[in-house]
Structures are given as C-alpha cells and as structure tokens.
Amino acid sequence: MTYLMITGRTVNQGVTVENKTSPEYAEETSTCHMHEFDMLELGLDDRDAILVTGPCGAVVMRAVASREVEMGTVFVPYGPYANHIIDAGTHSTGMPDFKSHEVEIEPTDDEPKTVHKLMEDLGGLAYDR
C-alpha cells in the first residue's frame, strides 16, 4: 500500500537528540505513526516491524497506532531512519522534500537496524557501540 510519509519533531526525539547512538533515539526515530485502520488493513499490531520503501531505498521501522495522523498518511520523527529513504532532490531550494514522500509499507519479519548499523551500511564506522 502507498502512504504519504511526513517527518517532524517530537519531544522524545528532542530529548534523545544529543545522544544519537542510544537505543532510545533509535527507537523513537524508527517509529512509524499510522492510522489504526491502515494498520488493520495491513494486519499490523502495535510495534510490529514494517518495511518502508521510498524513492531511495527501503528501511525497517516499527508501526505504532496514532490518533494524530489521517488515513493514508504516516508520521516518522526526524532522524536517520526516515532519511534512509528520502530523496536528496531540492527543486533548487536547498531543502529536500522531508514532508511529502510517497512510500510503500508492508509487514516484515526483519528487525529495525541500529543507528550504528545504518551508518555502517552507508560506509561509516561506528565509534561507541
């Protein structure tokens, strides 16, 4: 199924933002907030793993039911998970489309990666694992 993915700030993201290698930051930024009915349609329970595929690749997150989003829209806190699938095009403004990406979502048996692992997949080297 196709959804509109928007990203944004949450208190928890802000609280953990200076500690980006912590499990709490990983958990917060890999959470995909969805409408209950959308989750029902995909057969998802709270905190089930989902594969989210965007224009630049796919990443595993966890689905959580939220009253804040409408059907067809999902919300992911700013961070490395959402950015893993966001395109770098900026339409000559310098600003990528952080709040208007169409993504495919399907259930998966995989687990979300750690922030360290995500960075290493892109050629980095984790420091304080």
Place this chain on the structure above:
Amino acid sequence: MIVKDVVCPFCGCLCDDIEVEVEGDRVVSVCNACELGTTKLMGEKRMKGPILRDGDGWREITYDEAIRYAADMLLSAERPLLYGWSGTHGEAQCVGVHMAELVRGVIDNTSSVCHGPSILAIQEVGHPGCTLGVVKNRADLVIYWGSNPIDAHPRHLSRYTYYADGFFLENAFRDRKVIVVDIRKTETANIADEFVQIKPGGDYAVLSALRALVRGKGETIPRTVSGVTREQLIRVADLCKGAKFGAVYFGLGLTMTPGKYKNIRNAIELVSELSRHTKFTISAMRGHYNVYGSNEVNTWMTGYPFGIDYSRGIAFYNPGETTAVDILARKECDAALIVGSDPAAHFPRRCLDHLADIPVVQLDPYPNATTAFCNVQIPVAVTGIDAEGTAYRMDGVPIRTRKVLSTDYPSDEEILSRMYALMQEERER
C-alpha cells in the same frame, strides 16, 4: 552551587530564566526548563578527547594533532564544505566565515534544511515581524501554522502566548485565542480554540483562500479548500480581522511541504493583507538555539544568510546550488568540516554516501551519527554549559549564553581560532 538566569541552549526560545544546580563539573538539577532543555543541561556521555579513524578502528589523538589534521584537510581541499553552525555561538560562527573565505570553500548552515525557504520568501516580500515580548504583551490572537510548539518549543506557549500574562491584556488566558493549522492533530492542536486541519500539501491553497476572504472576495471560495470547509475559513478570517493584534508563528510544516518558500510568501502576504484591517505579524519558529545567529553572522559578514560559496574569491549565493544537501548529493565537495550539527542523522542518504568518501572533521561534544563518517572528531565545550557566547533567539534578539560550570574542554571558538591561525600561517608562507 545554584546558578540563576541561565540561558537554555536547546531551542530557538532561548529561555533565559533557568536555574541550575552545579556540583563539581556536573549539572545535578534544573529548574524552569522544559524536558528538552533539562535533558540537554544535564547531558552526559561526552566524548573524552579527539579521535582519529585508523582503518577499521579509532585512535585517540591530542587536540594539537586534531587541529593540525583539520587545518591540513581544509588547506589541501579544492572545494571544502563547512557546514552546521546552528549549535554553536556567534563568535565561533565568525571564525568559520573567515576560514571559508581563506580556503575558498562553501559555508552553509542548518537553516538550508529548516527555515532556508522562509528566508527565500522574506527576500522576496520582506518580514513583518516583531519580538516575542510584543506578542506576549499585546497579541490577542496567535496562529501556529505548520508548527507544533508543545513538541518542538515547549515553553513558547507558556512564556509568550497561550499561558502567558500580557501587559495590555486584562485576562490574557481568556482573551487570547489560539488557532492551530496543521495536517496532523498534534498536541498543540488539542489546546487550540480553532483547529484547522488541512490535507497534506494544501497550505498554499488555504492561505490563498484566506487572502481572498480578507479582501472581501468570499464569493470565490468553493465549499471546501484542501479539506477545510468554507464556513471554517470564514470563521478564521473573521477571527483574524477582529483581533486587535495577531501573530502568526509558522514552522517546518510550511517550509518542507510542496511549495516550500512560496507557502511562506503567501503567508507573509496574508499578514500584510490583514494589516490593512488590524495589526498582524509573522515569524518563524526557529529550531536550534542559535540557527538564527548563523543567519545573522553570515549576513553581516558575507551579505547572505546561508549557502555561501567563496570559490570565486567573493561571496556567491545560490540556494539549490551552494547549499549543503545539493553539494553533497552532487558529490562536489572534497572535504567537510562539520560544526554543531549532525548531518548524518538529518540529511538524505545520498548525501551520506558522499560523506563516506571524503575526509570529514567534526567539532561536537557528543558522539553522534556523523561520528561514523568522521576521520577526526574534536569534542568541545557545550555553549551555554561549559562555554559562553552569543546566540540569537528566534525573534532575532541576541542573548549571551552563560557558562555554568568549568571543564577542560575548549570551546568551538578556541578550536576554530587555532585552526584558522595555522591555516593563515601556512597560506602566508
């Protein structure tokens, strides 16, 4: 020891009424700050000393070695990128601009991925803004558009709007109305007197509809506009026109959505339309505590607020070309100095692919996502905790952050000045 009137170095509200208790080299308790500020002020887990990536491992090095490495990296690069700057004080930002000019690099700050589009709009139509104090004391209508202060600027509501007393308002809590416009029913939407829920991407149309209504062209409005009913639009327009003093605070919900700076332009033009009926102002909810400062410092030194390219020997500015995301995605820069930000967590992955291929030096107190892409990371003192310096609040008011405790960590300004001195020496040879 209790330290009073501490400035919180987290978000653009730059609250200056914080009290902290210090024991030795640690903050042990924080009063008045919100959860975000408290966590930052109590923060732990600093990096101990500079580190160097050595093949598949990390090695500790001295500050001298790290500074030398950074200076050499910038001097030998053909198109270095100096990025970040919103998480440090103005004095350090100044040195950054001088360095960029010396090595003919590109200097960009995090506003290119937050309120850069707002600045583009302001360059087109101007900025009818005011300080937070004016809003606190006068505004009887506050509109949060595409911004969610409860999550991003938790004390904005209590210090300046919804819960704040106002000098010229008899009973501010009762007299002050709050309108929230968003695509999500956020926490902030829950406290609003009027919540306008827009379909994603519909901001421009709704702004245009409101402009038409304020102009008295109500007959042109269809039954719904981007999910908002005509009745609600009329109600909102009437609330705005009936207010004595209105203030719009917009967030990334306007700058990051389709339309980008054109959304902001439309919002500013709505505000000037409203100012024909009453007094209205509009301002951006700036995120990092000193992202506004990076715009100020860059502007007074180079003429431009962000994305400044010195490759021609003079300052050149062209957002979309000279901005960090574009330069990284095009694989253009051949070295990067990152100060006070974490692009690996906040940039799309194509940018990170390139960061992995070039030498990177980062100044940051904490290990973060960008650490994984660094050749060298230099831990520094945290401005507002163990370093002092000037920061600009979201309304452009400069506030000097305080040093509440002493550690051995050098400040950003110290490290950058030493780097710059080495670079000057080398260039003069």
